[in-house]
Amino acid sequence: MTVPDAPPPHVMVRADQVHKYFGRLEVLRGIDLTVNAGQVCVLLGPSGSGKSTFLRCINHLEKVTSGRIWVAGDLMGYRQRGDKLYELRDKQIAAQRRDIGMVFQRFNLFPHLTALQNVMEAPLRVKSEPREQVREQAKALLDRVGLADKAASYPAQLSGGQQQRVAIARALAMRPKLMLFDEPTSALDPELVGEVLDVMQGLARDGMTMIVVTHEIGFAREVGHQVVFMDAGVVVESGSPREVIDNPREERTRAFLAKVL
Amino acid sequence: MTGQPEPLKAVPVRHPGRWVAVAVIVVLAAMFAHLLLTNDAFHWSFMFRNMFTPAVLRGVQGTLLMTVLAMFFGIALGIGVAIARLSPNPVLRGVAWVYTWVFRAVPRLVLLALLGNLNILWPQISFGVPFDTYIGKIFGITDLHLRVFEGQTRNLLTGFVAGLIGLALSEAAYMAEIVRAGMQSIDPGQEEAATALGMRRSQTLRRIVLPQAMRVIIPPTGNETIAMLKDTSLLIYVPVTAELFFQLSAVGSRTFLPFPMYVAASLWYLAMVSVLLVGQHFLERYFARGHRTEQARIRLAGIAGEQGGTL
Numbered sequence: 110m111t112v113p114d115a116p117p118p119h120v121m122v123r124a125d126q127v128h129k130y131f132g133r134l135e136v137l138r139g140i141d142l143t144v145n146a147g148q149v150c151v152l153l154g155p156s157g158s159g160k161s162t163f164l165r166c167i168n169h170l171e172k173v174t175s176g177r178i179w180v181a182g183d184l185m186g187y188r189q190r191g192d193k194l195y196e197l198r199d200k201q202i203a204a205q206r207r208d209i210g211m212v213f214q215r216f217n218l219f220p221h222l223t224a225l226q227n228v229m230e231a232p233l234r235v236k237s238e239p240r241e242q243v244r245e246q247a248k249a250l251l252d253r254v255g256l257a258d259k260a261a262s263y264p265a266q267l268s269g270g271q272q273q274r275v276a277i278a279r280a281l282a283m284r285p286k287l288m289l290f291d292e293p294t295s296a297l298d299p300e301l302v303g304e305v306l307d308v309m310q311g312l313a314r315d316g317m318t319m320i321v322v323t324h325e326i327g328f329a330r331e332v333g334h335q336v337v338f339m340d341a342g343v344v345v346e347s348g349s350p351r352e353v354i355d356n357p358r359e360e361r362t363r364a365f366l367a368k369v370l
Numbered sequence: 371m372t373g374q375p376e377p378l379k380a381v382p383v384r385h386p387g388r389w390v391a392v393a394v395i396v397v398l399a400a401m402f403a404h405l406l407l408t409n410d411a412f413h414w415s416f417m418f419r420n421m422f423t424p425a426v427l428r429g430v431q432g433t434l435l436m437t438v439l440a441m442f443f444g445i446a447l448g449i450g451v452a453i454a455r456l457s458p459n460p461v462l463r464g465v466a467w468v469y470t471w472v473f474r475a476v477p478r479l480v481l482l483a484l485l486g487n488l489n490i491l492w493p494q495i496s497f498g499v500p501f502d503t504y505i506g507k508i509f510g511i512t513d514l515h516l517r518v519f520e521g522q523t524r525n526l527l528t529g530f531v532a533g534l535i536g537l538a539l540s541e542a543a544y545m546a547e548i549v550r551a552g553m554q555s556i557d558p559g560q561e562e563a564a565t566a567l568g569m570r571r572s573q574t575l576r577r578i579v580l581p582q583a584m585r586v587i588i589p590p591t592g593n594e595t596i597a598m599l600k601d602t603s604l605l606i607y608v609p610v611t612a613e614l615f616f617q618l619s620a621v622g623s624r625t626f627l628p629f630p631m632y633v634a635a636s637l638w639y640l641a642m643v644s645v646l647l648v649g650q651h652f653l654e655r656y657f658a659r660g661h662r663t664e665q666a667r668i669r670l671a672g673i674a675g676e677q678g679g680t681l
Contacts, residue, residue, distance in 0.1 A: 200570060203569065206568040210567075213562070219582075221582050234569060234577055235567065235568045280567070
């Protein structure tokens, strides 16, 4: 068996034949994916197609059953010596995750901390940066997502859209190289979706590498550099938004798009 | 404010049952008061004379100190056991399970009696290399002693220390279950978010999970503290002398008037628990911050304030 090499530096994420089982259920069936630095990759597909699971494999929240994932040149969760793999310790995996921001469908803000404290928590505890510097950075990030005036609010005092924007600021506070978005607007009232997508679009414009699981086809078409359509644990087709959304080759993709458009 | 509609005028629902209940309670209370005042066996003046003596006050001090110390060590150990119980490490999980099993199964009274009489089993306690005499035999040395520290059990394990160990060990088992329930009540998304930010398990527990679990942990811990305060009366079986119930019982048996002293004990415990209840109220309010109901209260107050009113 040949051992795949680490990808070249301009590749932010490479997944190589990723399989994932939950018990005997095969959720991912050999996913290959390459996302270049500065690109936005949108994962589309029906629920249960494995998009979210794949996203969670990228930052090792889920362990892959087989296959490999590299992020910014690091093999996630393992160290390779020769053709032998060694599992990384909890501490080392945590260090790998620092470069990867994640935004969740249900925000998962820390409810016992204010918006500002939510954004400050990780740089303070994980990177042990000086408090004043962290506070200034957190204020700037809240300002960037349009919530400078909500710094002292607790999550329960914010609307869903505001909470999700705080969550994005919280992830950015670690100055990640890659941002993962797991259906960031699916839990929002329709009128609040726009404000979150605007923030994400701004991030993309600033050159952030992003992988976005979403059902927002408009966002995929406008912001995505690469669109990947997944179904039943495999990549059905991928390419530019023009190719996948406007001229899908596969019948399965066409059927899905017909339902969501 | 203009145009505010007039509130509805309606005859409120009548509650005749409540008035009947009030009448019944008043009669019962009067009967009870009559009983307290007319029965000489209460020996009220004797009781009041003897429930504030210096010895009894020292006993109160001892009871409070014991409660604080036993709860402190019980909570600390209990959090440790709970974390071990939820650890990915199977050895820790097993040890934690056995611990809670044993110390929840043995009654506190029995545990205290056991600890109070350990000197029967081991008159001496020493720390050093385990099985040193056996190891010596293997190498042909008789009576090899590799001990760092030795002492008489009676001196090391005084009544107070034995009682404290017993109460703290037993409390830790219950606290472990309470803390575990609290930690498991937190949305797994919280741990996930912290993990995704690069926090390690210990940081996630300390900074994210435990502070939120506190809201769930505090009310039963208040109950545990109250139960502990009362369970210090079991220390009479160790025995511990610097303790309220021991002191009051001593007066009772010396004067052959036990009953008034038991009433005195009840009054003392009633007073001390009342103080604890007030403390519990404020603790609960503090740890509810950021939580939905508390936030709703703050928000309503804010709205009321904006409209020039108060809540």
